[in-house]
Amino acid sequence: MHEAPPTPSGASTPPSGAPMTPAEPLEHGLKQRHLTMLGLGGVIGAGLFVGSGAGIAVAGPAIVVSYLIAGALAMLVMRMLGEMSAAMPASGSFSVHAERALGRWAGFSVGWLYWFLLVVVLAVEATAAAQIAHGWVPAVEPWAWVLLFMVVFTAANLTAVKNFGEFEFWFASLKVGAIVVFLGLGVLAVLGWLPDTDPVGMTNLTGQGGFLPNGWGGVVSGVLTVVFAFGGLEVVTIAAAETDDPARAVGRAVRSAVVRILFFYVGSMLVIVTVLPWTAQQAGLSPYVKVLDSIGVPSAGQIMNIVVFVALLSALNANLYGSSRMVFSLAERGEAPRGLLKVSGGSPGKAGGVPRQAVLASVAFGFVSVLLNLLWPDTVFLYMLNSVGAVLLFVWALIAASQLRLRARLEREAPGALALRMWWFPYLTWLTLAGLLGVLVLMLTDADARPQVLWSAGATALVLLVAMGRQWREQRERTGSERERSEREGSEREGSTFTGR
Numbered sequence: 001m002h003e004a005p006p007t008p009s010g011a012s013t014p015p016s017g018a019p020m021t022p023a024e025p026l027e028h029g030l031k032q033r034h035l036t037m038l039g040l041g042g043v044i045g046a047g048l049f050v051g052s053g054a055g056i057a058v059a060g061p062a063i064v065v066s067y068l069i070a071g072a073l074a075m076l077v078m079r080m081l082g083e084m085s086a087a088m089p090a091s092g093s094f095s096v097h098a099e100r101a102l103g104r105w106a107g108f109s110v111g112w113l114y115w116f117l118l119v120v121v122l123a124v125e126a127t128a129a130a131q132i133a134h135g136w137v138p139a140v141e142p143w144a145w146v147l148l149f150m151v152v153f154t155a156a157n158l159t160a161v162k163n164f165g166e167f168e169f170w171f172a173s174l175k176v177g178a179i180v181v182f183l184g185l186g187v188l189a190v191l192g193w194l195p196d197t198d199p200v201g202m203t204n205l206t207g208q209g210g211f212l213p214n215g216w217g218g219v220v221s222g223v224l225t226v227v228f229a230f231g232g233l234e235v236v237t238i239a240a241a242e243t244d245d246p247a248r249a250v251g252r253a254v255r256s257a258v259v260r261i262l263f264f265y266v267g268s269m270l271v272i273v274t275v276l277p278w279t280a281q282q283a284g285l286s287p288y289v290k291v292l293d294s295i296g297v298p299s300a301g302q303i304m305n306i307v308v309f310v311a312l313l314s315a316l317n318a319n320l321y322g323s324s325r326m327v328f329s330l331a332e333r334g335e336a337p338r339g340l341l342k343v344s345g346g347s348p349g350k351a352g353g354v355p356r357q358a359v360l361a362s363v364a365f366g367f368v369s370v371l372l373n374l375l376w377p378d379t380v381f382l383y384m385l386n387s388v389g390a391v392l393l394f395v396w397a398l399i400a401a402s403q404l405r406l407r408a409r410l411e412r413e414a415p416g417a418l419a420l421r422m423w424w425f426p427y428l429t430w431l432t433l434a435g436l437l438g439v440l441v442l443m444l445t446d447a448d449a450r451p452q453v454l455w456s457a458g459a460t461a462l463v464l465l466v467a468m469g470r471q472w473r474e475q476r477e478r479t480g481s482e483r484e485r486s487e488r489e490g491s492e493r494e495g496s497t498f499t500g501r
Contacts, residue, residue: 026343035249044179048311052226054225062213073435073436077399078254079254082420083403087414092333094395101409110394121315122366123370125316149316153167153320157317157321221446223442232315233257236253241325247419286308289304323366324359328341328358340357342355386456389451389452
């Protein structure tokens with residue numbers, strides 16, 4: 001293991017057997033309100049507003065159960081991640097925890113896989129947002145919109161972390177507000193309290209084939225469709241390192257976010273399948289628009305276009321932030337070029353600053369991804385997108401494995417650091433690992449999802465090979481250095497003996 005400076009002031013002390021986190025030179029400019037709203041809004045994106053239609057099409061009203069299962073899985077992973085991040089906050093979050101728990105190969109692998117995931121998905125979000133904007137202003141080509149979005153959010157991330165926090169706060173506020181209004185209108189529609197409407201009751205939950213029209217197989221297919229919509233919660237624990245009190249901030253954010261997000265997701269689905277028959281939904285079309293149209297909300301389509309547009313920009317902003325902090329943390333631990341450690345207004349080891357080189361490196365690859373998406377969306381970019389399709393599940397599995405190792409060490413060496421604890425440890429951790437493995441197996445049996453698992457497994461294997469190769473090379477260099485030192489010391493002893501004679 002490499003040596004590192006002591007833990008920064010105010011952070012919890014890691015277990016004595018774990019590598020220490022370098023002192024963070026990043027600016028502590030995020031407030032608790034930023035972190036809380038990031039936790040609430042960071043995961044509410046186009047996957048909910050548009051992608052949920054595909055889930056309803058395969059599961060029917062039982063999509064509510066699919067969201068409960070997927071949401072519970074995400075909530076358990078976040079509880080584990082929250083426990084580790086509250087005890088040992090770091091800008092690299094789960095990458096740092098994996099290194100402490102499993103070794104450098106794990107920290108290197110999960111860090112680079114997550115960075116690759118974010119910068120690839122960033123291209124999808126930028127392109128989708130550009131298509132919506134092009135619909136509003138046809139005179140401006142989609143590529144020009146993409147360029148504008150990337151420039152604006154790069155500038156926001158290059159200035160100060162509080163700018164990122166403010167962007168996310170207001171973006172998330174709009175998304176959360178839109179869902180709250182939707183839930184309110186939906187409940188009124190069900191009760192028949194809106195003008196010119198009759199009570200809907202529970203007819204749509206039990207009609208058209210019943211609550212389980214496609215059986216439990218439909219529920220399972222629904223889980224495969226919606227589980228990735230919960231990706232993005234991890235950024236909360238990355239951002240916590242840039243608050244004044246990381247341990248307290250991440251604990252509060254995790255506690256509040258997971259339950260409320262579950263409420264928003266499951267509550268929205270329950271309203272949708274209660275107000276309208278599930279057979280009225282179509283994959284690729286927003287079920288929210290269908291519901292709003294049915295209850296007479298004027299310009300429902302344009303309203304949801306605005307909400308989806310904001311959701312995409314919010315995700316783009318969060319992904320750029322998360323990717324830059326992850327690659328910065330990798331550089332801190334010697335797993336990425338040291339040049340990425342340069343921060344504005346300071347240097348490594350000094351407080352204050354934004355990792356500008358890390359931001360530029362991330363956005364540069366983001367631009368490459370966008371170009372591939374615009375030029376070869378059905379070939380090169382499709383392969384790249386498939387290669388990160390299941391990476392989120394691999395990341396979650398490593399989080400669970402890391403928590404299994406670190407929890408035991410924390411209880412033995414630093415029990416006072418466990419301000420936030422995983423429920424029913426270790427049983428729920430093992431259950432979560434089994435659930436993630438189950439989802440991967442089910443994806444392999446699904447013709448549409450199988451390429452994502454296989455390509456993602458290939459990308460993961462490649463990163464693991466690089467990690468193992470680096471570790472093997474460093475071990476050889478260390479062994480060679482020790483042998484040279486031993487031979488030199490032996491020669492010096494022989495020389496001393498000869499001189500003494």
